Amino acid sequence: xxxxxxxxxxxxxxxxxxxxxxxxxxxxxxxxxxxxxxxxxxxxxxxxxxxxxxxxxxxxxxxxxxxxxxxxxxxxxxxxxxxxxxxxxxxxxxxxxxxxxxxxxxxxxxxxxxxxxxxxxxxxxxxxxxxxxxxxxxxxxxxxxxxxxxxxxxxxxxxxxxxxxxxxxxxxxxxxxxxxxxxxxxxxxxxxxxxxxxxxxxxxxxxxxxxxxxxxxxxxxxxxxxxxxxxxxxxxxxxxxxxxxxxxxxxxxxxxxxxxxxxxxxxxxxxxxxxxxxxxxxxxxxxxxxxxxxxxxxxxxxxxxxxxxxxxxxxxxxxxxxxxxxxxxxxxxxxxxxxxxxxxxxxxxxxxxxxxxxxxxxxxxxxxxxxxxxxxxxxxxxxxxxxxxxxxxxxxxxxxxxxxxxxxxxxxxxxxxxxxxxxxxxxxxxxxxxxxxxxxxxxxxxxxxxxxxxxxxxxxxxxxxxxxxxxxxxxxxxxxxxxxxxxxxxxxxxxxxxxxxxxxxxx
Amino acid sequence: xxxxxxxxxxxxxxxxxxxxxxxxxxxxxxxxxxxxxxxxxxxxxxxxxxxxxxxxxxxxxxxxxxxxxxxxxxxxxxxxxxxxxxxxxxxxxxxxxxxxxxxxxxxxxxxxxxxxxxxxxxxxxxxxxxxxxxxxxxxxxxxxxx
Amino acid sequence: xxxxxxxxxxxxxxxxxxxxxxxxxxxxxxxxxxxxxxxxxxxxxxxxxxxxxxxxxxxxxxxxxxxxxxxxxxxxxxxxxxxxxxxxxxxxxxxxxxxxxxxxxxxxxxxxxxxxxxxxxxxxxxxxxxxxxx
Numbered sequence: 001x002x003x004x005x006x007x008x009x010x011x012x013x014x015x016x017x018x019x020x021x022x023x024x025x026x027x028x029x030x031x032x033x034x035x036x037x038x039x040x041x042x043x044x045x046x047x048x049x050x051x052x053x054x055x056x057x058x059x060x061x062x063x064x065x066x067x068x069x070x071x072x073x074x075x076x077x078x079x080x081x082x083x084x085x086x087x088x089x090x091x092x093x094x095x096x097x098x099x100x101x102x103x104x105x106x107x108x109x110x111x112x113x114x115x116x117x118x119x120x121x122x123x124x125x126x127x128x129x130x131x132x133x134x135x136x137x138x139x140x141x142x143x144x145x146x147x148x149x150x151x152x153x154x155x156x157x158x159x160x161x162x163x164x165x166x167x168x169x170x171x172x173x174x175x176x177x178x179x180x181x182x183x184x185x186x187x188x189x190x191x192x193x194x195x196x197x198x199x200x201x202x203x204x205x206x207x208x209x210x211x212x213x214x215x216x217x218x219x220x221x222x223x224x225x226x227x228x229x230x231x232x233x234x235x236x237x238x239x240x241x242x243x244x245x246x247x248x249x250x251x252x253x254x255x256x257x258x259x260x261x262x263x264x265x266x267x268x269x270x271x272x273x274x275x276x277x278x279x280x281x282x283x284x285x286x287x288x289x290x291x292x293x294x295x296x297x298x299x300x301x302x303x304x305x306x307x308x309x310x311x312x313x314x315x316x317x318x319x320x321x322x323x324x325x326x327x328x329x330x331x332x333x334x335x336x337x338x339x340x341x342x343x344x345x346x347x348x349x350x351x352x353x354x355x356x357x358x359x360x361x362x363x364x365x366x367x368x369x370x371x372x373x374x375x376x377x378x379x380x381x382x383x384x385x386x387x388x389x390x391x392x393x394x395x396x397x398x399x400x401x402x403x404x405x406x407x408x409x410x411x412x413x414x415x416x417x418x419x420x421x422x423x424x425x426x427x428x429x430x431x432x433x434x435x436x437x438x439x440x441x442x443x444x445x446x447x448x449x450x451x452x453x454x455x456x457x458x459x460x461x462x463x464x465x466x467x468x469x470x471x472x473x474x475x476x477x478x479x480x481x482x483x484x485x486x487x488x489x490x491x492x493x494x495x496x497x498x499x500x501x502x503x504x505x506x507x
Numbered sequence: 508x509x510x511x512x513x514x515x516x517x518x519x520x521x522x523x524x525x526x527x528x529x530x531x532x533x534x535x536x537x538x539x540x541x542x543x544x545x546x547x548x549x550x551x552x553x554x555x556x557x558x559x560x561x562x563x564x565x566x567x568x569x570x571x572x573x574x575x576x577x578x579x580x581x582x583x584x585x586x587x588x589x590x591x592x593x594x595x596x597x598x599x600x601x602x603x604x605x606x607x608x609x610x611x612x613x614x615x616x617x618x619x620x621x622x623x624x625x626x627x628x629x630x631x632x633x634x635x636x637x638x639x640x641x642x643x644x645x646x647x648x649x650x651x652x653x
Numbered sequence: 654x655x656x657x658x659x660x661x662x663x664x665x666x667x668x669x670x671x672x673x674x675x676x677x678x679x680x681x682x683x684x685x686x687x688x689x690x691x692x693x694x695x696x697x698x699x700x701x702x703x704x705x706x707x708x709x710x711x712x713x714x715x716x717x718x719x720x721x722x723x724x725x726x727x728x729x730x731x732x733x734x735x736x737x738x739x740x741x742x743x744x745x746x747x748x749x750x751x752x753x754x755x756x757x758x759x760x761x762x763x764x765x766x767x768x769x770x771x772x773x774x775x776x777x778x779x780x781x782x783x784x785x786x787x
Binding site: 147151154158171183202374 | 675678684687691694695698701702705736737740743744747750751754755758759761762765766774775778781785
């Protein structure tokens with residue numbers, strides 16, 4: 001691969017470094033006791049990972065470009081291969097960008113929520129989680145993927161549980177996530193085991209060839225079903241989402257921001273990788289799974305989770321349910337089993353990261369200033385924190401899908417893809433779910449802007465720290481700019497979808 | 508301090524041997540069963556035996572809890588560091604062959620022993636940390652790692 | 654019939670263990686027992702992998718030092734497939750890490766809530782929410 005932005009010596013090892021730099025830097029972050037220094041280490045290493053991700057992304061832009069990196073010099077399919085095409089390059093770039101922005105926000109937010117002695121361990125755990133997610137997104141080896149999945153998950157359980165000082169329910173939420181997440185990961189291993197037993201290889205590209213040659217082997221299909229359920233659990237696919245609302249509601253604000261923008265996205269990527277790349281979506285079993293399992297669950301998730309969101313008083317749990325519904329939109333795009341549908345799913349994946357990032361970051365700013373979580377407490381916030389409230393409003397409108405925001409773009413492409421497939425009922429479901437979204441967003445926005453403030457507890461307006469204001473503004477601007485000028489996002493998503501569906505060669 | 512003289516004398520003799528055996532398992536683990544995990548547990552158990560016989564105070568003095576925290580991270584650092592060394596020597600990440608200047612199989616030996624040493628340090632530290640975590644724990648204390 | 658079962662005996666055992674583990678996770682309200690169930694479930698999967706590594710007549714894939722170095726392993730040597738063993742070694746470590754994390758959480762829950770029974774925990778959580786006026 002030609003070096004793009006980095007010096008050639010670094011660029012040659014970018015796929016390995018973008019995982020290994022956060023992983024190795026988690027060690028010094030755990031060794032020192034000063035939380036601020038650990039934060040600087042975390043920012044620098046995630047920044048380095050972002051630079052590597054940009055390098056990888058630029059290098060794989062060409063049609064069908066695949067960057068294969070042999071770990072330890074052992075050539076694939078025998079060694080562990082890091083295999084990056086347009087699909088995971090897009091994901092890595094998203095992961096790096098949102099991770100970096102969220103980490104800037106973490107500075108003041110974590111200082112507020114985590115006790116002093118635990119901050120450096122917190123950042124260490126976060127770096128491990130970030131490295132694990134990057135590893136899942138870049139590896140081409142099925143078992144390596146499992147290991148990275150568990151690395152990121154275990155770190156995630158730890159950082160969710162660290163929210164217990166604010167609300168002890170973080171502990172039970174984290175425990176439930178641990179049980180569900182471990183069952184999911186174990187299902188994934190069972191699936192990989194079935195595929196390994198039949199194909200004799202763990203390399204995903206190699207598996208794809210072997211599976212194509214087998215032409216409908218039952219054991220392999222059972223393996224696919226196990227993987228779908230296991231990763232569906234991690235991705236919060238509708239009936240398997242029970243761990244998500246509480247985990248998001250009680251984790252520290254920074255953790256929620258980071259997880260909402262990345263964790264389920266990475267699991268979604270694994271589903272795409274398996275159903276479109278390793279297995280072919282055009283074979284009977286997989287396409288049946290898409291149409292009869294993924295699509296109905298996606299639509300049920302969109303409707304049921306949106307409705308559940310209506311009845312929440314804890315704002316973060318409300319948006320957690322909304323996240324489940326948004327996963328439904330992505331899954332619907334996936335379930336169409338067409339290039340257009342997958343493109344729409346990828347567009348929504350990127351856009352959803354922008355809007356949920358902005359929303360949870362604004363909620364974090366509110367919590368930092370006034371320590372509030374319930375909708376009732378939001379009364380009159382618009383008067384004391386007008387700029388943050390405006391940013392929150394943009395994110396909320398984007399979630400609904402108002403024109404000139406990214407939410408509109410993703411819904412536009414999703415509806416277009418549904419019509420192209422002739423699925424008018426899917427269009428109806430999208431519209432109904434959007435209407436429900438209007439209602440729950442309306443409740444919060446009215447509390448912020450219209451209802452007068454109650455008691456005088458919010459008398460003194462507080463300045464939002466720069467470390468929160470800057471990433472929040474970046475995300476809000478991204479919501480608006482890409483809502484008008486959608487071409488960059490759409491082309492990234494289209495390249496990613498083509499890489500998954502056609503192996504990167506646009507027909 | 509345990510009042511049993513036999514235990515004290517025998518354990519004083521045994522603990523160095525336990526450590527030695529741990530390192531034997533580590534270095535021998537390169538081409539026979541063994542390796543960093545097993546060796547780390549053996550070495551860690553040596554420290555735990557010391558704590559059981561001579562009391563927590565003496566053990567904390569011999570192996571401070573903060574070392575355990577550092578050790579956990581240091582082990583990971585050694586493992587990943589070997590990968591970076593092989594990068595600097597012109598190979599791929601964790602490519603042991605380049606560790607030997609002549610690029611023979613000797614590099615594989617060096618690499619695996621170094622990497623397993625990282626595992627040994629980490630596992631030892633984790634075993635000790637778990638022991639301290641539970642041994643030094645009050646019923647409603649706040650001293651645990653979360 | 655007996656032959657069919659006997660041939661698949663390992664898989665039958667694995668399946669039973671898997672179901673026992675999953676059932677324990679779902680049926681018990683005690684968080685520690687739930688972790689035990691989770692461990693049994695994971696272990697059954699380890700067995701599934703290890704069972705596939707067996708090669709009839711093969712021993713462990715351990716050879717003399719000199720054989721390895723000079724590539725003189727006999728051509729007809731029969732040995733078990735080492736790859737699943739390596740994978741499961743990794744998976745065991747992952748499983749232990751999960752178990753440790755889970756038990757650490759249980760200890761913390763016990764300290765803060767004073768119970769590790771699921772139904773009591775959800776009752777306390779429910780009361781908490783009511784107190785906060787949700």
